[in-house]
Amino acid sequence: xxxxxxxxxxxxxxxxxxxxxxxxxxxxxxxxxxxxxxxxxxxxxxxxxxxxxxxxxxxxxxxxxxxxxxxxxxxxxxxxxxxxxxxxxxxxxxxxxxxxxxxxxxxxxxxxxxxxxxxxxxxxxxxxxxxxxxxxxxxxxxxxxxxxxxxxxxxxxxxxxxxxxxxxxxxxxxxxxxxxxxxxxxxxxxxxxxxxxxxxxxxxxxxxxxxxxxxxxxxxxxxxxxxxxxxxxxxxxxxxxxxxxxxxxxxxxxxxxxxxxxxxxxxxxxxxxxxxxxxxxxxxxxxxxxxxxxxxxxxxxxxxxxxxxxxxxxxxxxxxxxxxxxxxxxxxxxxxxxxxxxxxxxxxxxxxxxxxxxxxxxxxxxxxxxxxxxxxxxxxxxxxxxxxxxxxxxxxxxxxxxxxxxxxxxxxxxxxxxxxxxxxxxxxxxxxxxxxxxxxxxxxxxxx
Numbered sequence: 002x003x004x005x006x007x008x009x010x011x012x013x014x015x016x017x018x019x020x021x022x023x024x025x026x027x028x029x030x031x032x033x034x035x036x037x038x039x040x041x042x043x044x045x046x047x048x049x050x051x052x053x054x055x056x057x058x059x060x061x062x063x064x065x066x067x068x069x070x071x072x073x074x075x076x077x078x079x080x081x082x083x084x085x086x087x088x089x090x091x092x093x094x095x096x097x098x099x100x101x102x103x104x105x106x107x108x109x110x111x112x113x114x115x116x117x118x119x120x121x122x123x124x125x126x127x128x129x130x131x132x133x134x135x136x137x138x139x140x141x142x143x144x145x146x147x148x149x150x151x152x153x154x155x156x157x158x159x160x161x162x163x164x165x166x167x168x169x170x171x172x173x174x175x176x177x178x179x180x181x182x183x184x185x186x187x188x189x190x191x192x193x194x195x196x197x198x199x200x201x202x203x204x205x206x207x208x209x210x211x212x213x214x215x216x217x218x219x220x221x222x223x224x225x226x227x228x229x230x231x232x233x234x235x236x237x238x239x240x241x242x243x244x245x246x247x248x249x250x251x252x253x254x255x256x257x258x259x260x261x262x263x264x265x266x267x268x269x270x271x272x273x274x275x276x277x278x279x280x281x282x283x284x285x286x287x288x289x290x291x292x293x294x295x296x297x298x299x300x301x302x303x304x305x306x307x308x309x310x311x312x313x314x315x316x317x318x319x320x321x322x323x324x325x326x327x328x329x330x331x332x333x334x335x336x337x338x339x340x341x342x343x344x345x346x347x348x349x350x351x352x353x354x355x356x357x358x359x360x361x362x363x364x365x366x367x368x369x370x371x372x373x374x375x376x377x378x379x380x381x382x383x384x385x386x387x388x389x390x391x392x393x394x395x396x397x398x399x400x401x402x403x404x405x406x407x408x409x410x411x412x413x414x415x416x417x418x419x420x421x422x423x424x425x426x427x428x429x430x431x432x433x434x435x436x437x438x439x440x441x442x443x444x445x446x447x448x449x
Contacts, residue, residue: 002125002133002277009133010068022194023072027079029384030186033233034179036087036377041170044088044095045155051084052148056141063137090364090376095158104305104361105298111357112295118258119288122266126278178223178233185216189385193392201396234374241366242437246429248382250312251359253422255383256390257319257352260418261326262287264394264411265341268331272406283337286345294353308358309435315354316426322348323419327412355422356383393417 007017039047058078065071093110097103128136192209199205221239224232238244262284269280298304304311325344326332332341360379367375394414401409 002129002136005129005133006071010066010071012068016068018194018198019072020075022190023075024079025384025388026187026190026194027076028083029190029381029388030183031080031083032086032377032381032384033182033374034174034377035083036374037174037179037233038084039088039091040160040374041173042160043158044091044160045151045158047084048088048092049148049152049155051081051088052144052151054078054081055085056144056148059137059144060141063134063141086380087374087376092156092158094364096156100365101302101306104365105302107361107364108295108298108302108305108357111360112291112298112353115258115291115353115356116288116295118262119284119291122262122281122284123278123288124281126276126281129277173231175224175227175231175233178220178227181216181220181223182233185213185220186381186385188216189213190388193388196392196396234378235367238367238378243362243433244366246432247359247363247366249425250316250355250429251363251379251382252386253316253319253418253425254352254355254359255387257323257348257418257422258356259387260390260394260414261322261345261348263391264405264414265326265332268405268408268411272331273333283332283341284345286342287349290346290349291353294350295357298354298357304354305358305361307435308362308429309433310430312355312358312433313426313430315351315358316422316429318351319348319355320351320419320423320426322351323415323422327415327419329408331408331411355426390418390421 003017003020006012006020012020035047035051055078058074058081062071062074062078065074089110090107093106094103097106124139125133125136128139188209192206192213195203195205195209224234225236227233229236266280266284269275269283270277275283322344325340325347329336329340329344360376360383363379363382364375367378394411394417397414397417398405398407398410400413401407401411403410405411
């Protein structure tokens with residue numbers, strides 16, 4: 002919906018990136034803070050407050066005619082939406098303490114997000130027949146009643162720090178660490194967002210990137226200096242078994258999905274002159290495959306719990322999907338069924354296994370009192386991977402004639418994403434040790 006929104010609000014081509022960027026930047030930057038809230042306060046309340054707030058602000062956004070008000074309200078809506086993610090994960094961990102069942106429920110949660118991401122494309126195409134504003138109103142119509150019901154019927158869950166006084170909870174919020182991390186992530190995402198607009202040699206890319214790189218070790222040092230149980234991340238997080246192969250593999254999957262969906266949807270509309278709804282329908286194989294694979298993971302939990310050999314195979318499927326996209330020449334006419342359709346099915350099958358496997362493994366790798374933070378930590382890695390991937394994909398347009406109509410730049414971007422996820426899969430095969438994975442003999446839930 003970027004182009005219609007830009008046209009209606011008078012957003013210049015150079016600033017179109019902020020239609021997506023204001024939301025994604027705030028969402029990624031505040032994930033760990035939201036995770037900390039879900040650990041310190043009752044997660045079902047954190048969830049419902051974010052859910053209700055999202056409904057209210059999406060309704061307000063749907064009436065905006067000023068671009069700056071739109072950008073600001075999108076940022077606020079992201080701040081509220083992010084409250085629903087770690088709190089959901091925290092509630093799942095509390096409601097399903099048995100390890101195998103917990104892993105299956107976390108897989109369902111991951112499947113829902115991937116499926117919704119594809120369905121949203123179709124819904125956006127439908128509502129563009131009227132106006133992009135009606136998409137936001139529709140989301141409010143869906144969320145509004147359910148968010149009110151959630152306030153009353155959501156299962157009551159306890160915070161890890163339930164018995165602590167309010168002043169002590171504020172001390173454990175680690176607001177200093179939150180501020181450093183937000184600055185680091187905002188500048189990192191800002192730099193890569195501007196790279197595709199201003200160029201890789203521009204100050205708008207280099208300066209934020211350099212500052213963010215400096216802030217990252219500053220954040221790590223700050224966290225180590227904080228007293229135990231008062232830091233945003235556990236002190237020993239970098240020593241957890243398998244944490245580095247998990248992070249590397251997790252960094253690849255949203256990169257793969259974002260680059261596949263965004264470029265293909267844009268190419269269909271700009272180069273092939275498909276309508277928005279037709280472009281979305283042509284991407285439906287991703288959503289259907291995500292649903293099928295997610296369902297299969299419930300009957301075959303070893304796809305999640307035994308990642309040593311499963312993840313490299315899933316990465317190879319993603320690589321195969323990327324190669325089919327690369328050689329599709331844009332997927333016009335019969336090439337859609339030969340390359341695009343097949344690539345979506347094969348690639349998404351692997352991508353879903355990578356996503357739900359990494360989401361579950363990272364959450365269960367962190368200590369139990371950091372359940373909310375664990376979910377946030379995984380999602381930050383996913384989001385950063387997507388931002389970097391989209392920036393690189395935009396930059397690779399220059400390897401062709403610089404326009405999206407020329408498939409050469411897109412082809413090279415699929416070589417990049419395919420190679421990256423294949424590399425992370427091979428590193429995972431060599432580095433990950435199943436014997437070092439957490440073995441939970443009893444309920445996997447943080448004690449109140």
